[in-house]
Amino acid sequence: MNKNKIQYGNRGMSLEDDLNLTNQYYLERQMAVVHKKPTPVQIVKVDYPKRSQAKITEAYYRRASTTDYNGVFQGKYIDFEAKETHNVNLLPLKNFHDHQIKHMRQVMMQQGICFIIVKFSKKQDVYLLDAGILIRYWDLQQTGGRKSIPRETIEREGHLVPQSYLPRLDYLSIVKQVYL
Amino acid sequence: MNKNKIQYGNRGMSLEDDLNLTNQYYLERQMAVVHKKPTPVQIVKVDYPKRSQAKITEAYYRRASTTDYNGVFQGKYIDFEAKETHNVNLLPLKNFHDHQIKHMRQVMMQQGICFIIVKFSKKQDVYLLDAGILIRYWDLQQTGGRKSIPRETIEREGHLVPQSYLPRLDYLSIVKQVYL
Ligand SMILES: [Mg+2]
Ligand SMILES: [Mg+2]
Incomplete structure (x- = not known):
């Protein structure tokens, strides 16, 4: 990937910004209703x-x-976590963390569509990876397995998310292919 | 409904407390994964x-x-708002408010299961009412219609939610009947 592609393709926006713009795009076109959940805050004092x-x-x-994200696509429940890494x-x-993995297991048991969206910020490429694969690595780690998912696994078992001006990250095109 | 039923049936818990306990019950039994969304807060200053x-x-x-609430039930997206009234x-x-009604319309367009749960706090009875009926009243209001939904409508077009010790408010039993 060359420098131009990095400059014009993403222009330094965070993964979260790109996903929020993408979700807004889907919402306006009635393609899906997906929102980021508010940051959970414990409120102690209010004036x-x-x-x-x-x-x-x-x-x-x-x-x-x-x-972080959940919503509905053609009646089906969608749930995902977005992660950016400099590695x-x-x-x-x-x-x-534990709670997130537990939640993903619960969603999968309930037949929800559940995945992660991973951005490698150096190369700026973004992948959709089914939560089942993350959970497999998570469980192996508990019994002495490696502490990370190799990029090759994500490339091979995940799906490159198409990037453009609009929508920024067309993850729904992958969801249609993989889950419907 | 007599005094005993009020005392022992609900013991002064808020609708939100009861729904949270109910959702926890469903979660533990792998019946559904439904969570309340965190209160949205705009953070200005952090030490x-x-x-x-x-x-x-x-x-x-x-x-x-x-x-307030969304989640997954047998692969399907569920979305609802809970309201308690002293009337x-x-x-x-x-x-x-407008945003909530707009959101409900979007969810319904996307074939999500969408409803409200209404508690009349005086009598402590709780109803599930499809979002479509709320939206019908909302739209009529805009053209001079009444500013409320009569209890008779909620009784007739909604569904009384069974209350017990566990689960507190078995709204899923209604969802199964009405939406599956
Ligand atoms: Mg995240
Ligand atoms: Mg509410």
Whole structure:
């Protein structure tokens, strides 16, 4: 991939920005309804000043118990987590935590469509990988297996997500191929 | 409904508490994966004290652009909003806002299962009402129609949700009847 492609193709936007724009595109065209969940926050103290809006003055980030994105596509439930890595050749499993993996298992048991979207930020390529493959690596790790998913696995068992100006990351085209 | 039923049946828990317990029950039994979305908060200022967790010191509540709950049931997308009212004979439409109604329309267009769960807190009875009926009243209101949904409509076109100790509010039993 050459320098131009990096400059014009993605222009330094984060994976999350690109996914939000993509979801907005899908929403406007009635192709899918997918939203990012709000960041979970534990609210401790709130001020209610007169004649103005409530102000939260003490709060803490909570660990998410689910994944980042979910929604509906042709009646079916879609659920995914997005991860960006600076590593060139692998996706470290420490990018995920227990609760997220547990949630993905639950979604798969319930026949939901569940995957991760991985961006290798150096090359700026993005892959969709079924959650089952992540879970396989996760479980192997528990019994002494490697602490990351190799890029080759993601290339071979995942699917390159088409990038363009609109939609930025057409992951729905992959979902149609793989899950319908 | 007599006094005993009020005392022992629900014991003053909020609709949200009851739904959260119900969802936990469904989750543990692999019947469905449904979560309440975190309250959306706009974070303005964060302190990062040494050797302790990040503290949010200025934040504001944002208006939710979707409904409160969503998830998956047998592969299908489920989406609902929960509302409690002290009114005895009606559910005021001012309990909903534009964004939520828009979201419900989008979900229905995408063939998701979409409804509201309404609790009349005086009598403590709870109904599941398809989002299509709410939207019908919402649209009529725009052209001079009434500003609420009468209780009789909810009784007639909705479905009484069974209450027990476990699960507290068995809305899934209604979903199976009505949507599958
Ligand atoms: Mg993420
Ligand atoms: Mg609500």
